[in-house]
Amino acid sequence: MTKRILIAEDERNIAESLRFLLTRAGHEVSLAADGDEALAMLRRAPPDALVLDLMLPKRSGFDILKTLRAADETRALPILMLTAKGQANDRRTAEDLGVDAFVTKPFANDEVVETVARLLDGGGHG
C-alpha cells in the first residue's frame, strides 16, 4: 500500500530531488515550501511520514517538531529531519525534541530512501 509522505523543504531543487526519489520508492509525495504551509498541510491531512528541513522560512523545523510532538494525533508521526548546518548540538536538540531520524546535507539518496522505509516500518527508534 502506498504511503503518503510530506516533504517540508524550502530549497526548490532539493525538494525536487526528494520528491523524485520518494515517488520512485512507491510513495505518494506532497511538498511544502515553508513552515506555515507545512503545518497547515499536516493539520489538513496527516501523512504517514514527514521529511522536515531544519532551516525553514517562517517557522523553523524545531518549532514544527515541538508542535507535532505536543499534539496527540501527531505524537507518533515518523519524522526524518534534514539539516545543512551539520552541528552536533542541533542533532542533540532534535533528538531531545523526539525526532526519529536525523540526516545531514548533502545526503546520500539511498540513506534518505532507506531511512524513510525504516520509519514507515515502525523501526523509528531502532
Place this chain on the structure above:
Amino acid sequence: MSLRDLALATALGFALLLFLVAFLADRMPGERQRWFASPLVYTLSISVYCTSWTFYGAVGSATRDGLEYLTIYLGPTLVFIGFWSILRKILRISRRDSITSIADFISSRYGKSDTVAAIVTVLALVAAAPYIALQIKAIATSFQVLGAAGEDPGGSASMVPDTAVALWITVGLALFTILFGTRSVDINERNFGVVAAIAIEALVKLVALVAVGLLAVYGVADGPGDVFARMAESVQPRPEDFGLRWVGLILLSGAAILCLPRQFQVTFVENQSERHLLTAAWLFPLYLLVLSLFILPIAVMGQATLPPGSNPDMTVLTMPIAAGRTDIALLAFLGGFSSATSMVIVSCIALSTMISNHIVMPLALRSSAVRLEGGGDVQRFLLRARRAAICFILLCGFLYMRTGAGGAGLASIGLIAFAGAAQVLPALLGALYWEGANRRGAVAGLIAGGAVWAYTLFLPTILGGLDAWDALAAAGPEGLAWLRPDALFGMQAGDPLMHALFWSLLLNTLAFVLGSLTRLPTPIERLQAALFVRVFSDRGGAGTVRGRAASADQLFDLAQRIMGPDRAYAIFRRYAASRGEATEFPSVDDAFVAHLERRLAASVGAASARAMILSVTGSETISLDELVRIADETARLMEYSAEITRKSDEVERAAVQLRAANERLRSLDRQKDEFLSQVSHELRTPMTSIRSFTEILVGTPDLDARERERFIDIIHAESIRLTGLLDEILDMAVIERGEPERPPEPVDPAAALDQAIDACLGLSRTAGVRIERSGAARAARIMGNRSRLTQVFINILSNAIKYGARENAVIRVTERAGEGSYVATITDNGPGIPPEEARTIFDKFSRGRAGETVAQGAGLGLAISHAIVERLGGTLRLEPSDTGARFEIRLPLVADGSVLNDVQSPKRSHSSSS
C-alpha cells in the same frame, strides 16, 4: 574534689559551652548571624596567634631572656599597622578566587600548580609539628601543676610532661577538632561556628591573663611601684637586647603572622568583609598590647615569690596557687586551655584542608581512586581524608613532643615552627609584587629554604642525642666541615636560630630569584601573575580558560559529588536565574564553567578544581575552532605580557587595553564562528542538489530523456550558484581585510551606473522589469575603483529585480551631485522590506526569504556593497519609502569636480516586455 579534677571538669564544661556557641552560630538565622560577622569577632579570631606559647611561654621567656618576648608581639603589630597593604592585597585576591589555604594561594599564583601546593603543604605540616607539640605540652604540664599543687608549688617537676597525660590530651584534641572542624566540606562556606568559638576563647585568654596580672600587681606586690622596684633588680638589661637577634625575631614573627596556615585561615579565608580588616588593623595590635602589658609584672613577681627551680613557663598558674587564689588559678588554666585548643583547632582545619586538597586529592585523581565519571562520593572521601589528616597532624605533634625537643622552653619550640613557616615568605611576597616570579622559582626557593631549615634547625631538635647525628653535626657530613648544621659555610654563630634563619631565608630567596629568572613563565603563570600582582587594577574574570565543552548534566554530576546534591543544585539554579534562564540548569558556556571552577576551588583548591573540571570537559571534546581560539588568545596574551614587562609605567593602561582587546577578540571570534557556520550551510545547500541529482542520474538508467536534461540543467545551475557563492565569499574576505586592490583613481559614478544598468538589461528583460532613469550628475568625480562601484550598482539593481514587483515591475533610478556629494537612489515598486528584516539587511547572509529560490548568491551582495561604499567614504542606506524598497548610495565628491545638477528630467528608459 582535687584542683586537677576541678580543672578537668571546668575544661569539659567549657568545651561543651564552645560547642553550644558554635552550634547556635551555625544555626542562627541570617539576620542574627550577622552579629558573628562583626569586625570585633574577626579581630578576636585573628588573635588565635596568641597560643599557650604567649599565654604561658611569654612569662617563661621574660624570666629567662628579659625583654625578648616583646619581639613576638612587635612583628605582627608592625605588619598590621605598617604593612597593612600586604594584608589587603592578599585578602582581595583570596576573596576573589575563593582561596582555601596558603598552599592554595601560592599554588594559584604559580600556575595552579599542584606541585607547589604539595611542597607548601609538606613544609607547613613539618613546621606545625613543634607548634602542636608545644600546645600539647602546655596543657599536659598545666594539668600536672594543678595535680601537684600541694607538694610542688613551683611546678618544677612539670618540666617534662607525663606521657600518658599528654597522650590523653592528644586524643581529646583530635576528637574535639574533628567534631568542630569537619562538619562541612566547603570550608569557604565560612564557618561561623568555629570563628565564634575562637573569638570567645580569645576573650577568655585576655580576661585570664589580665586577672593574673592584676593579682601580681595588687595581690602579690603592693601596687605598681613595688613591681617597678623589683623589676629594676631582677630584669637586667642585657647587651644582646635590641641587637641583631631582636631584628631577626621581629622579622620572624612578622613573617609568621602572614605565613602560618592558621593565621592565613582566620585572616583571609574566614574573612567576611574587607572592611573588617580596617578594624583589625588597630584592634589586633591593641589586643597584643594589653596581653603583653602584664607579662613582665607576672614574671617579676613569680621570680620573687616562687621557690628556686620553679618552671618559669607555668608561673601564670603557680603564682595564683601560691597566693592562695585557686579561683584565679582555675581561670588561668582555662585561659591556657583556650590558647592551646584554639590554636590546635584552627591549625588542624587549615592543615587538614591543605593535606586533603593538595596531597590526597591530586594523588586520588591521578590514581583514579576517586572516579569523577560516575559512582564515588567525593564529598565523603574528602571529609574522611580531612579527619584522617587531623589525627595525623596531632600524632606528629605528640611524637615531636616525645623527642628530646620536648624538654625545651615553650618559646624556643615555637620559634622553630615560626622559622619553618617563614620559608613561604619569599614565594608569598613574590606572588604579590613580582610579576616575573614563576613556578620554577617558587619550587626552588621553597625546597632550598625548607631543606636548610630542616637541616639546621628542625632535625637537630629531634635527632640531637643520637650518636650518628652528633658525629655528623660535629664534623660535617662526609667530613665536610663547611656543611656542619650549626656552622654552614664556616659561619660560627652562637645562636642556632639566627644562623638557621639567615641561611635558610638567604638561600630560599636566592633560589627563588634565580629560578624565576632562568625560565620564561607559561601562559597560565603569566595570567595568574597579572591577576595577583595587579589585583586592584584588574577587575573581572579575565582569568577564565575558555573553550571547554561539557554538558550541564556532566558538570552537575561532578559538582554534586564534591559539595552534595543540594548545594550543587542551588548553585546551578541560582546561576541559571541570574542569567534569566528559566531552566533548572544554565546553558553551559565558558563563563559558567569558570564560575563552577571557582566554586569547586572553594572546596578542593584551585589546582584540584582545575584538574576535575578538565577531567569532565576533557581536551578531546575541544573542537578545532576552540583550539584555534584558545591559541589565538594565548598568543595575544603573551604579546601583551611581554609589552607589560617592558614598560612598567604603562601597566595600568595596558591592563585596560588587554581587557578591551580580549573583548574585541571575543566578539570577532564569535562573528567569525557564525560566518563559518553560515558559509558551511550555504555551501552545503547547492552541494546537496548536485550530489542528489548526480546520484539519480547515475542510479536511474531508465530515466526518460526530458527529465535527464532537466536534472542536468539543475546540476549546472547549482554549480554556477556554488561558484558565485565562492566568488562572493572571496570578495568579502578581500574587502573585509581592507587590502587596497588598486590605488584609488577619479571615477565618474554616472558612467559606472550606466555600465551597471547595461549589465542588468538581460536579467531585467527576462523578469519583465522596466528600469527608469532620471536626474543627472554630469562631470561628477569620486575617488575609488570603478569596477567595484559598478559592482555595487549591479548588486542593488539585481536585488531590485529579484525582489521587486511580480507584475508591472518598475525600477526608478535617480542621481544628482551637489554639496560635496554624489547621490544615487534605486527604488522598486515591489512589496518592500519588512521592518524586522530592514535592520539586518546589510548583515552577511541576511537574505529576504520571499525570493530565496530565485537568488543566485549567498546573500552576501548587500554586505559586500555596504563594505565597498564604506571604504569609499560613503554611505549605503535603506531609505523609508511608500512603495517598495529604496536604496540610497551617497559618495563624497572630489573637491573640484562637483557640479550641482538636480534636474528631474527623464534621461533614458530601458524597457522590456511586461
